[in-house]
Amino acid sequence: MPIQTETELYAPIKHFFEQRGYTVRGEVKHCDLVAIRGEEPPVIVELKKSFNIPLLVQGIERLKLTQEVYVAFELPNKGKAPQRLQWEDIRRLCRMLGLGVLTVQFYKRKQPTVDLVCEPTPYQLRPNKRASGKLVTEFHERSGDYNVGGSSKQKLMTAYREKSLHCAYLMQQLGPLSPRQLRELTSNMNVSSLLQQNYYRWFIRQSRGIYHLTPSGEKALADYSHVTHVFQTPIIHAP
Structure with a gap:
C-alpha cells in the first residue's frame, strides 16, 4: 500500500x-x-x-x-x-x-x-x-520535537520561535518586563536583540526599556500551547 x-x-x-x-x-x-x-x-x-x-x-x-x-x-x-x-x-x-x-x-x-x-x-x-x-x-x-520530518509549507517550531514564546509566556504571567528581567528569567543572553527585532510582532515597548505583549503575542501563546507547557514551572515574580 x-x-x-x-x-x-x-x-x-x-x-x-x-x-x-x-x-x-x-x-x-x-x-x-x-x-x-x-x-x-x-x-x-x-x-x-x-x-x-x-x-x-x-x-x-x-x-x-x-x-x-x-x-x-x-x-x-x-x-x-x-x-x-x-x-x-x-x-x-x-x-x-x-x-x-x-x-x-x-x-x-x-x-x-x-x-x-x-x-x-x-x-x-x-x-x-x-x-x-x-x-x-x-x-x-529546541526543548522537544515539535515538527514532523518531510513537512513543507508549514510554520516550523525553531529555537528562535521557542525563545520568543518563552518571553511572551513570561510577560503573560508577570506583566510588562525589561530585557534585564527576561534575561535573568530565561538565561537568554540575546533577549534584547530578540525584543528589538520583534520578528513576529509579538511585543510592544510600553515605555523605555519595558516590553509587553501584543494581541498577536497572546494569540501565539494559544496557538502554541503544546509548546509553552515546558515553560510552566514555578515562577519567581520579577522585582
Missing part, C-alpha cells in the same frame, strides 16, 4: 534511531530528520516517497554538514529494488556518493519496519564546520 506523503516515513525512522540511543528532531535547518547521540557527529536523514535523483541530490547537499547522511524511502512493492535496478546497484551507487540507505515497509495490521540497506561511507567533501555547528546548536536549543 503506497504511502501518500513522505511524512509517513518520519515516525518509523525516528523510532529506528531512538532504539539505538539517539535523540531525534524533525525539520532542523531544512534537514528532514536529525539524530544525535552523545558527542557523536549529527546523523541526517532525507525522506522521499520513492528513490529518485532529487533524493540523492538532497543527500549530497547534506554532506556539507556531516558525513553521516542517509536517504530513506518506502520499500517498493514485493521488496524489489526501485527503478528496475538491483539492490546491489543501489548500494554501490550510494556508497560512491557517501550516502547510507534506509527503507520502510508498511503493513495493514502491524507496525512498519525499517531496513538498513547500507551505511554511509566517507566522502571526499568535508563538512562545513560552521554550518554543522549551527545545525547542532539549533538541535540542542
Whole structure:
C-alpha cells in the first residue's frame, strides 16, 4: 500500500534511531530528520516517497554538514529494488556518493519496519564546520520535537520561535518586563536583540526599556500551547 506523503516515513525512522540511543528532531535547518547521540557527529536523514535523483541530490547537499547522511524511502512493492535496478546497484551507487540507505515497509495490521540497506561511507567533501555547528546548536536549543520530518509549507517550531514564546509566556504571567528581567528569567543572553527585532510582532515597548505583549503575542501563546507547557514551572515574580 503506497504511502501518500513522505511524512509517513518520519515516525518509523525516528523510532529506528531512538532504539539505538539517539535523540531525534524533525525539520532542523531544512534537514528532514536529525539524530544525535552523545558527542557523536549529527546523523541526517532525507525522506522521499520513492528513490529518485532529487533524493540523492538532497543527500549530497547534506554532506556539507556531516558525513553521516542517509536517504530513506518506502520499500517498493514485493521488496524489489526501485527503478528496475538491483539492490546491489543501489548500494554501490550510494556508497560512491557517501550516502547510507534506509527503507520502510508498511503493513495493514502491524507496525512498519525499517531496513538498513547500507551505511554511509566517507566522502571526499568535508563538512562545513560552521554550518554543522549551527545545525547542532539549533538541535540542542529546541526543548522537544515539535515538527514532523518531510513537512513543507508549514510554520516550523525553531529555537528562535521557542525563545520568543518563552518571553511572551513570561510577560503573560508577570506583566510588562525589561530585557534585564527576561534575561535573568530565561538565561537568554540575546533577549534584547530578540525584543528589538520583534520578528513576529509579538511585543510592544510600553515605555523605555519595558516590553509587553501584543494581541498577536497572546494569540501565539494559544496557538502554541503544546509548546509553552515546558515553560510552566514555578515562577519567581520579577522585582
